[in-house]
Amino acid sequence: MPSSSSSSSSNFKVIIIGGGPVGLTAAHALHRANIDFTLLESRSSVVLDEGSNLVLLPIGLRLLGQLGLLDALNSVSSPLGKITRVDHSGNNIGDVNFFVRFEENHGIPPRVIARHDLTQVLYDTLPATAQAKLLPNQRVASIATTPEGVTVRCRDGAEHTGSIIIGADGAHSLVRSEMRALALAAASSSSSSSPDINPAQPFLTTYRAMWVRFPTSAARGDLRPGDAGETHGVGCAVQLFAGEETSVLGAYERLPAPTADRLRFGSGDQDAFVEKWGHLPLLPPAGDDNKKGMTLGDAYAARVSSGLVSLEEGVVPKWSFGPVVLVGDAAHKFTPSTGAGCNNGMVDVAVLVSEIKRVLERAEGSPSREAIGAAFERYQDRRFAAVVKGCQGAGQATAAATWKNGVVRFVDLHVMARRAVQNMLMDRAAGDIARTPVLEFIEGVGMKGGRVPWVESGVGKAVEA
Numbered sequence: 001m002p003s004s005s006s007s008s009s010s011n012f013k014v015i016i017i018g019g020g021p022v023g024l025t026a027a028h029a030l031h032r033a034n035i036d037f038t039l040l041e042s043r044s045s046v047v048l049d050e051g052s053n054l055v056l057l058p059i060g061l062r063l064l065g066q067l068g069l070l071d072a073l074n075s076v077s078s079p080l081g082k083i084t085r086v087d088h089s090g091n092n093i094g095d096v097n098f099f100v101r102f103e104e105n106h107g108i109p110p111r112v113i114a115r116h117d118l119t120q121v122l123y124d125t126l127p128a129t130a131q132a133k134l135l136p137n138q139r140v141a142s143i144a145t146t147p148e149g150v151t152v153r154c155r156d157g158a159e160h161t162g163s164i165i166i167g168a169d170g171a172h173s174l175v176r177s178e179m180r181a182l183a184l185a186a187a188s189s190s191s192s193s194s195p196d197i198n199p200a201q202p203f204l205t206t207y208r209a210m211w212v213r214f215p216t217s218a219a220r221g222d223l224r225p226g227d228a229g230e231t232h233g234v235g236c237a238v239q240l241f242a243g244e245e246t247s248v249l250g251a252y253e254r255l256p257a258p259t260a261d262r263l264r265f266g267s268g269d270q271d272a273f274v275e276k277w278g279h280l281p282l283l284p285p286a287g288d289d290n291k292k293g294m295t296l297g298d299a300y301a302a303r304v305s306s307g308l309v310s311l312e313e314g315v316v317p318k319w320s321f322g323p324v325v326l327v328g329d330a331a332h333k334f335t336p337s338t339g340a341g342c343n344n345g346m347v348d349v350a351v352l353v354s355e356i357k358r359v360l361e362r363a364e365g366s367p368s369r370e371a372i373g374a375a376f377e378r379y380q381d382r383r384f385a386a387v388v389k390g391c392q393g394a395g396q397a398t399a400a401a402t403w404k405n406g407v408v409r410f411v412d413l414h415v416m417a418r419r420a421v422q423n424m425l426m427d428r429a430a431g432d433i434a435r436t437p438v439l440e441f442i443e444g445v446g447m448k449g450g451r452v453p454w455v456e457s458g459v460g461k462a463v464e465a
Contacts, residue, residue: 012366013037014356015152015162017140018169019046021054021115022328022345024122024134026166028067029353029439031130035360038160040138040152042169047123050305051115052211053241053248055080055339058106059436060346062447062454066439072121077113078225078243079103085417088233090281090293094417099228101426106433107450110339112226112241112248114213140169143178143324150323164323164372166352168345171203171312172262173330183321196318201260203312203333207398208263210251210273210296210308216242218302219294222283223247230401231280232412237401238296239337240282249299250336251277252311254402265308273308274300311335313395315388320376323369327352332387337397340390347386347436352379354440382437 012035016026019041030037039046056064056077064073083096103109123131139155149163167175176198183197216223223242231238238251253273278297285293300306312333319326328345355375359367400416403409415421430452438456447454 011163012360013149013162014164014166015040015150015160016166016168017152017175018167018173018328018330019043019119019134019136020168020170020328021118021122021342022349023166023168024119024126025063025067025346026168026327026349026353027126027130027134028069028122029349031126032067032439033353033357033441035353035357037133038162039134040140040154040160041134041136042139043136045136046134047116047119049116052213052250052307052336053112053114053243053246054118054342055241056111056113056118057339057343058102058108058110059433060343061108061111062436063346063350063438065447066442067125069121069125072125073111073113073118076117076121076244077111079109079111080226080228080241081109083228083230084284085230085232086281086284088231088236088280090285092284093232093413096230096416097419097422098426101423103450105426105430105450105452106454107448112228112243114243114246114248140174140178143175143182145182145322163366164325164356167324167326167330168328168349169330171329171333173326175324176202176316176326176330179321179324179326182324183318186322198316198318201262202316203314204258204260205255205263205310205312206258206395207252207254207311207335207402208265208308209311209336210253210270210277210306211248212251212296212299212306213246213248213304214299214302215304216245216247218299219247219283222286222293229283231282232401232403233280234403234409236277236280237337237398238280238282246304247299249282249296251280251296252335252337252398252402253277254404263310265310270300270306270308311398313391315384315391319380319384320373323372325352325376325379332391334391334394335398336394337401338390338394340394344383344387344390347438348379348383350439351382351437352376354437355379357441386432386436 014037016023016039027039080099085093087093099110141155142153144151150165152160180198225244227242229240236253240249280296281293283293315332319331327348334341359371359375400408400412434452435455
């Protein structure tokens, strides 16, 4: 494995709250930076066979490659190629080659992976000493600041102390709520100007999503690993990604009106969703006899697991307060249409840990709260514009696929089907993608690019194809 330079103050400790892919990536990064940490996960394990599949984009794969994980990930994931698109009646509306262009531009194709397999790889590739710092069944009850740092109290009575907290606990983040409470308390007790305080409900929900994971074999030979498909039409769109053993679909339904309230759904709601939308085709008709392809209802009937969730969107204005900082969905939430959410959370980790390590190396002893606060501000400054743009792009993709109005329907049918338009859009984004930050303290790892060379974070060197 590539080496990292020696680190930091021996009494500095990070508490990661949340053991999903972003939290586990933070564990890897901190371990490689030689920064002590503890990870608190509310569930019984960080590796559970639940949840939808994820798409790893080149920006995420490049970072995971820095950590030496690509071979392990490639063995449990499938590369993605062209996306076959149909309308609600199963008519072909033109393929999309975004994933193909990703590989042409950046030298690596996006890959689809089960959430279980991703977390399994992230866990298994940590050394035993780091695995021992991942604590399950630790449901956080409260967060308090102390002169020395932070104290986290869990519902079982356990207490954990550290220097800072990284909140990687998702869209409904308890860390974000506790951070807001700390900011409100500071504002009420201070005669100076109030700190920036996040809204209690920072995200807006315009869509809900039904996800279904089912055996790839249930498609009766119509699906191969790496196949991708989309179904577009008024009010609901479906994305399909096929893996080796299982495939996953996400069906995104526009709500009657946007809401900031948290929505909760049960199994009866899933059945009602399929009753309404189960006729939607996942694949175009096959063969000379125009045989009907698999439908959403067929996939649901063969399901391994499924869920119905709200799709929050938005970017939190303030990502840190005092010794608490947010990453991933706790700080910004995208619709899944572009597959960018988890990948951007991993990039958050790369920037944040690089900034923390820099502060620790410059400090004599433990860094001051001011120095840590400045590092948090630099982290948000470096990431904010990119995630705002990514959030907007994901929302626009979902609106286009659900034919929000006649204009987007026309563009979806008659403009986006053109390969030249697809390449133009991907090429326009390629420079920003190539400059996406990675861990600055790990040297000697470069991923060969395609048409567009990668830029090494922190040193500005291009990695030639």
